Amino acid sequence: MNDYFGMAQLDTLASDVEAVQENAGVPAAQTVTSKGLNEETEGELVTVRNVTVGSKDNNGNFTAQDSEGPLTVKPQDSAWLESGKQYDSITGVIDYNFNEYKLVPRNVSDITEDSQAVKTVTADPDSGLVKAGTEVKLSSDTAGAEIYYTTDGSDPSKNSNKYTEPVKIEKDTVIKAAAVKDGMKDSAISVFEYTIQKEAVRIHDIQGETHTSPYEGKNVGDVEGIVTYAPDSSNFYMQDPKPDQNEKTAEGILVYKKGHGLKPGDKVKVSGQVKEWVLEGYSDKLSTDLPVTEINASSIAKEAGQSPLPDAIVIGKDRIPPNTIIDNDQFSLFDPMEDGIDFYESLEGMRVAVENPKIVAPQNYGELVVIPGSFDTNTVSGGVRAMENDFNPERLHIDINDESFIAKAGDSFKGTINGVMSYGFGNYKMLSSKNELPEFVPGATEREVTSIKAKKDELTIASYNVENFSAKDSEEKTGNLAKAIVQNLKQPDIIGLTEMQDNDGPADTGTTAADESYKKLIAEIKAQGGPEYSYTDIAPEDKKDGGQPGGNIRVGFLYNKDRVKLAPGTKGTATEAVGYEKGKLTANPGRIDPENPAFESSRKPLAAQFKFQGENVIVVANHFNSKGGDQPLFGKNQPPVLKSEEQRHKIAEIVNSFVKDIHKKDKNASVFVLGDFNDFEFSKTFDILKGNELKNMVDKIPSKERYSYIYQGNSQVLDHILVSKHLAATTKADIVHINSAFMEEHGRASDHDPLLIQTDFSSKNRICRILDEIGLPSDLCAKN
16 A cells, blocks of 8 residues: 555556456445545545536646535546536546545546436447448447437438447448437437548557657557567557658557457457557556557457567667657657657557666666666766756666566666567556566675764764654664664764654554654664664654654654763754754754744754854754655656645745854854755755855765665755855765665665765864865965
């Protein structure tokens, strides 16, 4: 079970689903009002009556109103609804995304404009290209209704042809049909246009030089192909044995047909309707993900014998993917040579391959993210960094459907991986088989130990996201976290922790205290030879700070009391705002503006004041709101809408204002701002956060080491430590790569790497480093 932005989601594989009864029927829809679209009806089938439909947004969401208030309706096809119309009823399933409940009709029959009228006539197959002799079936969802139709262009009446058997199409034909029933209004007239397919339609004709097929919604007949991959009994991919010479048109396509019974090498002719279908994805996939072109097959003719599979296109050799641009024209041009999103679309459904692939991220969800072996990596772990204008479109997701496969960044394969290009969960991906992988070659990537050496007069501060740690966690995770602090980080003086959970972890009991969670980690650190740390935090209000439901994640501090002291002061409360007066915090520790709406469902920054060898040191721990809800890089909206940024910008302004106030009252104050900021060093969030007061120590780290997290193969920095500008010259920084490139089997204890800094507070060293930085010689700094 997962929680997807507040909606419970069962995350499973198709192979884990067992049909226990076919055609068991659908539960009757319960009637609710707009106020009934809530958590109690989430995921259920409901009917809302007397609905007036308003405007439609760019994602196909309609505003609507019933007698008790507003609601949002999200049909799969926007043509099902018309703005300004009133409907007697709309039936659908209750979905939840982007912080609102939505009514999602399953098909056009779920929408009733007039309950006194007979349901409109539908046709199977629908309008489009058909073969001569195709039989069209007409139907209405109103029980007992009679259907009348014409084929001469006139409107149907009771004097027209009465439908009793399928209509055979022998030439280009327009069918007009209406349904009638005594005691009810006649249905609206439905129009179906059929064109006899005179020439063979090839797969590349259907795919076209575009993301949306020019044949969408039309029927095609006898489309030739060789079956290349069958992921299940209802779907298979086929490829044209007679490709054109146009690299912009894909030669493969997905076919949907329940119980198709086909295997790779079968040569077939497929007839059916062309659809653009969104495959697997998150609950908001219809508004965010690209569809895959498919033929919804009405019939399949299989030829005798087996055919050799078409040669695979070797990515990185036969076709070179763009290595910088995903999209730069909002789909206005189809340019596979320049845009990564167009490049992969031009291979949709086709056999593809990658030679000697380099793995750039740990295996996750049964997928490997790779680049061709001839391409260069640019991180010490053998990954590829996300940069301001480069999110690495050359990354290739390979779905081997094996979550037990152990691989880390820096590993590789000796040989070629073959598969079929598809799409799902916001990414193009190559469907392959774990049983056909070439020789696996373990790489040299190892978990690091910081290069920073402890010194008596220098303060070390770490930032570490411990990924939902609580007292209920396993001894293995606790041990791995403690080992990292003792050995890899060399026992920092102060550790800012993020994602510390309450004592009973995700159990939703109302508990918010985390004393047992801290004590468990502290005890293990000591058991492994580290110091006996003290801790401080402020427990959040129950379920007010986001994160895993019931876990009450928060930020907090561990500190080595033999090296630093928590300055005297009174601990603040969850709702009390900390300030800075007369050289000290008004609460220690204290939360920064905790009741500001900017922190809704997010963690509140925690400021604490410490004493280190006579120096007053203020450390602010942060965990900014996540990127959840942002649209995918390879999604249908270009550029992707990054809604989560707005909240981070507001939080950054608040934290910067807090630091600014401290520096206004004490220009020499030593302030450290650390944590998981869920944003990149080059983002607007950091322009706001830094202001004129702070410098980001991540900028000091060499580019090949500048990452603390790997997401979908992109190595990136989400964890940062900023310092007051006057401390920058005497501060070292190191990201210690022990988690992000690895799996739990390698010792990973979190999905983030910790970050460590060391600041020299001695007057001579501070002056000398500043002079050295600006290039001024000094006798004081001359080396003996």
